[in-house]
Amino acid sequence: MSFFRQLxxxxxxxxLRALAKRKILRRALSARDLVAIGLGxxxxxxxxxxxxxAVKGAGPAVxxxxxxAALTSFFAALCYAELGSMVPIAGSAYTYAYATLGKxxxxxxGFALIFEYGISAAPVAQQFSASFQDVLKAAGIALPAWAQQxxxxxxxxxxxxxxxxxxxxxxxxxxALFVIALSFVLSIGIRESATANNIFVVLKIGALLVFIxxxxxxxxxxxxxxxxxxxxxxxxxxxxxxxxxxxxxxYGIVAIGAFVFFSYIGFDTATTTAEECRNPQYxxxxxxxxxxxxxxxxxxxTAIVLLGAMPWSAVPVKDPLVVALAxxxxxxxxxxxxxxxxxxxTSVALASLLGQSRIxxxxxxxxxxxxxxxxxxxxxxxxxxxxxxxxxxVAILALIIPLVQLLNLVNIGTLSAxxxxxxxxxxxxxKRPDIPRSFKVPFVPLFPVLGIVMSxxxxxxxxxxxxxxxxxxxxxxxxxxxxxxxxxxSKPEEIRPVEEPEALLE
Numbered sequence: 001m002s003f004f005r006q007l008x009x010x011x012x013x014x015x016l017r018a019l020a021k022r023k024i025l026r027r028a029l030s031a032r033d034l035v036a037i038g039l040g041x042x043x044x045x046x047x048x049x050x051x052x053x054a055v056k057g058a059g060p061a062v063x064x065x066x067x068x069a070a071l072t073s074f075f076a077a078l079c080y081a082e083l084g085s086m087v088p089i090a091g092s093a094y095t096y097a098y099a100t101l102g103k104x105x106x107x108x109x110g111f112a113l114i115f116e117y118g119i120s121a122a123p124v125a126q127q128f129s130a131s132f133q134d135v136l137k138a139a140g141i142a143l144p145a146w147a148q149q150x151x152x153x154x155x156x157x158x159x160x161x162x163x164x165x166x167x168x169x170x171x172x173x174x175x176a177l178f179v180i181a182l183s184f185v186l187s188i189g190i191r192e193s194a195t196a197n198n199i200f201v202v203l204k205i206g207a208l209l210v211f212i213x214x215x216x217x218x219x220x221x222x223x224x225x226x227x228x229x230x231x232x233x234x235x236x237x238x239x240x241x242x243x244x245x246x247x248x249x250x251y252g253i254v255a256i257g258a259f260v261f262f263s264y265i266g267f268d269t270a271t272t273t274a275e276e277c278r279n280p281q282y283x284x285x286x287x288x289x290x291x292x293x294x295x296x297x298x299x300x301x302t303a304i305v306l307l308g309a310m311p312w313s314a315v316p317v318k319d320p321l322v323v324a325l326a327x328x329x330x331x332x333x334x335x336x337x338x339x340x341x342x343x344x345x346t347s348v349a350l351a352s353l354l355g356q357s358r359i360x361x362x363x364x365x366x367x368x369x370x371x372x373x374x375x376x377x378x379x380x381x382x383x384x385x386x387x388x389x390x391x392x393x394v395a396i397l398a399l400i401i402p403l404v405q406l407l408n409l410v411n412i413g414t415l416s417a418x419x420x421x422x423x424x425x426x427x428x429x430x431k432r433p434d435i436p437r438s439f440k441v442p443f444v445p446l447f448p449v450l451g452i453v454m455s456x457x458x459x460x461x462x463x464x465x466x467x468x469x470x471x472x473x474x475x476x477x478x479x480x481x482x483x484x485x486x487x488x489x490s491k492p493e494e495i496r497p498v499e500e501p502e503a504l505l506e
Contacts, residue, residue, distance in 0.1 A: 034287025041266025075451030115413020183391025200347035207340020258462025
């Protein structure tokens with residue numbers, strides 16, 4: 001096979017559909033579990049981590065920013081649902097790209113998904129750490145200053161690794177230990193992880209509902225005057241940041257739309273567990289669309305109540321929901337919200353680590369990564385090596401890289417993956433219209449094209465030059481590994497079901 005043909009080689013869809021019928025991983029998840037997994041990633045990290053900064057950057061128009069991000073996610077969600085019901089294999093956008101656009105694009109998207117799933121667990125872990133340390137301080141316990149938060153000290157440009165001063169840096173010790181603990185929970189089993197996630201989802205949604213109900217008592221419509229004080233705003237919100245300690249602030253509807261996009265990451269996590277669903281053709285579309293719809297309603301309701309309860313200029317970056325309820329003089333309400341923050345960040349990190357470990361598992365199974373790491377534990381039926389490797393890598397990121405930089409890297413990886421998934425739907429509708437689809441995206445090609453255009457719009461005009469530099473630099477490293485290993489080892493034609501392939505293909 002020629003060099004170019006290897007780059008564009010795709011997996012056989014019939015083989016993938018047959019592979020989906022194998023029972024290597026434990027099939028224990030229902031549509032309700034997938035909705036909860038999606039909400040587990042969506043509700044918590046975004047609303048608790050970004051809403052204070054988002055309000056500072058857009059004023060009451062932050063509601064438009066949330067809707068702009070939601071609309072972009074909606075078009076992508078429809079495409080995820082169609083591909084997930086067609087090819088019910090773990091791996092999310094990576095698998096879909098391999099089946100439609102070829103080996104090279106699959107690797108690029110698999111690498112981009114590291115930003116969406118793997119890195120996204122790190123800022124959430126830092127938010128958990130901040131809230132947990134507040135609880136400790138209320139009890140009179142304080143960690144040493146060097147162990148409270150991440151701050152990487154440097155004496156040169158970010159790419160000059162030799163200038164990083166680890167001795168004088170600060171480290172978020174709680175965040176790192178938190179990630180490691182969750183990784184061990186995920187190693188025990190998917191059913192146990194899903195049960196824990198469901199509990200956390202109930203707690204955090206309950207806390208948000210308490211905030212919405214209590215905050216409505218403080219609502220003042222006058223707070224929405226001067227609705228868009230920043231206008232459409234800064235298209236390069238973090239442009240010009242030379243180091244990790246800068247506190248540059250995004251502003252304007254578009255820039256904040258890209259910034260809060262982190263809040264919507266998660267509905268597609270349902271597709272990474274396709275091989276652990278009881279009925280993936282039904283469960284995956286329900287999980288993807290259901291979690292996105294519920295999450296969007298909660299985000300908009302929370303933003304409206306927060307802005308109605310206090311002037312946007314007075315909303316703090318840290319603990320905005322608790323501060324907004326202070327005029328009620330009911331401490332128990334604030335404690336409920338704090339419990340929601342802890343539960344929310346826990347479930348988000350848990351679901352993100354779950355998604356990343358499954359993507360690594362599929363890439364290793366396809367020999368894009370060393371096959372040894374795809375080992376499935378005989379008792380727990382989980383990809384234990386990829387789970388623990390993911391946990392260790394994310395713990396290091398949470399330990400030392402500050403929050404804002406992590407959030408932007410997450411967003412650029414997600415928007416890239418969304419664009420490829422939408423393109424995959426267009427490709428398969430043209431090339432393979434014969435394949436059964438239990439769910440179809442309406443108004444093709446309009447909706448997939450809108451998904452691509454809006455994703456690229458937010459990525460190009462809403463994210464900074466620095467973010468693109470980090471993303472491109474990481475991609476170059478990833479491509480070097482691909483051409484050194486995955487390009488030669490992975491062979492799409494060798495991906496076969498092990499058990500009775502002829503019977504499965506009938």
